[in-house]
Amino acid sequence: MAAFPSRRFLGLHLSDGIRPGNLVASMVMAFAATMIITFLPAAQPILLAGVLDGHGADQGRVVALLAAAAEIAMILTLPWYGALADRFGRRPVVVTGFALCGLSSLLFPYAGNVTVLVVLRVVFALGVAALNGMLATVAIDYVRDRSRSKSYGLIGLFSGLGAMVAVLGLVRLPSILERNLGGDSGGTEAAVSATRYSFLIVALITLAVAALMWFTLSRLRVDAASARVPLARLVREGLTLARDPGVALSYAASFVARADLSIVAAFLPLWVVVHAVREGDMTTAQALARGGIVVGVAQTVATFTAPLFGWLGDRLRRQDAVLVAQALAxxxxxxxxxxxxxxxxxxxxxxxxxxxxxxxAIVTAGPLLAQQVPPAVRASAYGVQTLCGAIGILVISTVGGLFFDSWPAAPFAVAGVAGLLVVAFGLAVRRRVVPLPQELGAQLPEGSPEFGAQGPGRP
Known part of the structure; x- marks a missing residue:
């Protein structure tokens, strides 16, 4: 990579060859990716009821099937997306992710049966997997080490804003369009048309962002040597990096942090609804609205404090920042x-x-990983880290959900205990975490000892 004069933008120290426009593009990517990723699950009940004409019990079964298919697709592909990004660059993977999400969103309302819907949900999940891995990777690529936590904080801020736009704006599109298409007199036909138009709007926005990313994300290669390395080897390197204590701590932190995010959305409102129904204090609709407010408080605080934790993360040793975050969580x-x-x-x-x-927890795990791995396999490492998060969602949600009916606080208790285990592991290895010299990691040729069996960047 050619050397360019050092620049600062939005308080961040930009990497060589990265321009302010590239950094703005990464923020747009975070906003748009989270918006589309949040929209589909939130709009899914409308899709099932309006298009498939589902009924209560069937909808529950279909939702469970869709969620399982999506998680399996993500778990199987996340490491490969990281390897592809190391091999061919970040930009093609990002564009592919948006394109897959956009095309599947366009077709969702036309799914005539559950089988087609599952196939489209898998395609959407493949797009989500690409975007999830690249959000962290691009945030790290575009700034120097001393600004990486702040970069993560800004990504968290724009991701939160994207989620808020999806929940407060895009999800309301079907009801707004239904009124304009005939209101109550339009009946089922108006509801189906409104749903289809809503998904069309979201799909067009997503595809437009895909085109925008092609022209605005950096075209610079992080490491030319990785373009000649087989994909399977890049995936293997991402997994074997876990022998480094810092990488292992980052992977473990991601396992818990991503599960925390899922538990907030899934179990916090459910706890409120179940309690309200049992006590008879509210109707189900009122309890659901109350649960939405509770989740809204959590997500609003998370959105607007993300830059704060990014600022703090750049002032502590990265492993210590992870420990503080995990203890707080x-x-x-x-x-x-x-x-x-x-x-x-x-x-x-x-x-x-x-x-x-x-x-x-989310903001601090990524920068720790960045300081421990060479750029040649950075995306592969982030693919594995995101994979750890997906497995964490599956494990913690499943274990907590098994005990939820008899003990509604179970999912939160499981997440808390898992966090304490990460803290204990972090305390045990914190003195063994040695940052990889960036100038060494940036110039690892294919076949060098550091890149091979002994682990990237490790003598």
Whole structure:
């Protein structure tokens, strides 16, 4: 990579060859990717009821099937996307991710049966896998080491804003369009048309962003040597990097952090609804609205404190920042054990703490990984890290969900205990975490000892 004068933009120190426009493009990518990723699950009930004319029990079965198919698709492909990005560059993978999400969104409302819907959900998941891995990778590529936590913080801010736009704006499109297409007199036909137009709008936005990314993301290669390395070897390198204590800690932190994010969205509103129905204090609709407010508090706090934790992460040793974040997240989740009434005001305080812990854990894990791996296999490493997060969602949600009916705080307790285990592991290895010299990692030729069996960048 050619040397360029050092630049600063938005308080970040840009990497060689990266221009302010490239950094702005990465923020747009974070906003748009999270917006589309959030929209589909939120709009799924509308899709099932309006297009497939599903009924309650069938919808539950279909939703479970779609979620399982999507998670399996992501787990199987995440490491390969990282290897592809190291081999061919970040830009083609990002564009492919948006294109897959856009095309599947365009076709979703025309799925005439569950089988077609599952196939489209898998295609969408393949796009999500590409985008999830590249969000972290691009955020690290575009800035120098001293700005990487702040870069993650900004990515978290724009991702949160994208999620808010999806939930507060895009999800309302079907109802708005249905009124304009005939309101109550339009009946089922108006509802189906409104759903299709809504997904068409989202698909066109997504495809437009894909085109924008092609022209605005950096075309510079992070490491030319990786273009000649077989994909299977890049995947293997991403996995074997875990022998480094810092990489292992980052992978473990991601396992918990991504699961935390899923638990907030899935179990926090469900806890409120179940309690309200049992106590008879509210109707289901009222309880659902209350649960939405609770989740909204957690996500709003997470969105607007992401830059704060990014700033803090650049002022601590990266492993120490991870420990602080994991301890905070664990304490937040375990604080749910003190809540006896999820309809009371105390749940709002707990939700705010959960939002803080959730974003702190996400923002700090990535920069630690960046300082431990060479650029030649950086995307492969982030593919494996995102894979760890997907497995964490599957494991922690499943274990917590098994006990939820008898103990609604179970998912949060499981997440809290998992966080404490990561803290214990981090304390055990923190003195053994040695950052990889960036100038060494940036110039690893294919076949060098550092790139091979002894582990990238490790003598």
């Amino acid at each position: 664990a304490a937040a989740y375990l604080s749910t054990l003190l809540v006896s009434d999820p309809l009371g005001s105390g749940i709002m305080v707990v939700a705010a703490l959960i939002g803080l812990g959730e974003i702190a």
